[in-house]
Amino acid sequence: MKPYYWESQHGNFGDDLNLWLWDFLLPGFREVHPETLLVGVGTVLNRALLPEATHKLVIGSGFGYGTLPDMSDPKEWDIRSVRGPLTAAKVGVAPELGIIDPAVMVADLPEFQDLRKIYKRSFVPHWESAIAGLWPAICDAVGLNYIDPRGEAKDVIRKIGQSELIVAESMHGAILADAFRVPWTAVSTSHSINSFKWNDWAQTLGVTYRPRRVPVSTRAEAMIKGARFWGMGFQAKEPQPEDPNRRQIDGDLAVAEREPRQTSLRAAAKRALAAPATLALWQASRAAPQLSRDSALAERKERFRTVLDGIRRDYF
DSSP: OOOEOOOTTTTTTTHHHHHHHHHHHHHHGGGGTTTEEOOOOOOOOOOTSSOOOEEEEEEOOOOOOOOOOOOOOOOTTEEEEEESSHHHHHHHHHGGBOOOOOOGGGGSSSGGOOOOOOOOSSSOHHHHHHHHHHHHHHHHTTTEEEEOOTSOOOHHHHHHHBBEEEEESSSSHHHHHHHTOOOOEESSTTTOOOOHHEEEEEEHHOOOOOOOEOSSHHHHHHHHTTEETTTTTOOOOOOOHHHHHGGGGHHHHHHTTTOOOHHHHHHHHHHTTHHHHHHHHHHHHHOOBBBBOHHHHHHHHHHHHHHHHHHHHHHH
């Protein structure tokens, strides 16, 4: 088998963890059934992404962007689980198959056991925010550790586990925090955030997705997201992030960032313009966080292990 995942050219740890997670969960999977594509972590149940006429084993993937492929042919699709009940309803499978996002199993890896807490509070932005925002400087100003979601996946995940609290715009920032039993608060810098995928996961664990609103931090970030920045509105570009054509975003970013050379005065001006974002992020970091019940997480992980047992029997 070969694992499929959506690959951002900028890097995104929630997708990149597919490169090694399945070697832990299904050792030897790469040596069996070369005709099968393992469709795992990510919002990748999208006609524009997955190849046709290829056998696909779906383990925990989600829907959320684009058009759902026709998944009715059992010769092409083996659907063992999906991310949550909302995806299950879209796909047309039993709600019991909407078990959990497989990323929660990362916390079982030996290298992530007994992580020492070294960060009081950390912020994990969405990867688009990381590209164009002023978030590292804002985090410095409000006493947050900044975790770049574009970094090496294991390093990002380790920092999440080493935090005492996570403020997450990245969905997998919240998923991994919850898996490591780190309380978390969701935030959003865009009115067009895909709440479907967040709620799909949240419903599996009985948590609630009610993100605190945080304004964008720069003009470039507003251009990418179709947001307003100091009274100026911008039009968001389609299609959505997981569509390969979204790489048009790089051209938009290049235009957005054609600014004069940075000076200390210009840097100070940018920090001043980011004041609303700074205040909102500070408030979010002090808000009451949430965490799923230990029993809810344990029950979902056990159900997912049962799915893995069935795959081992049928494919190995």
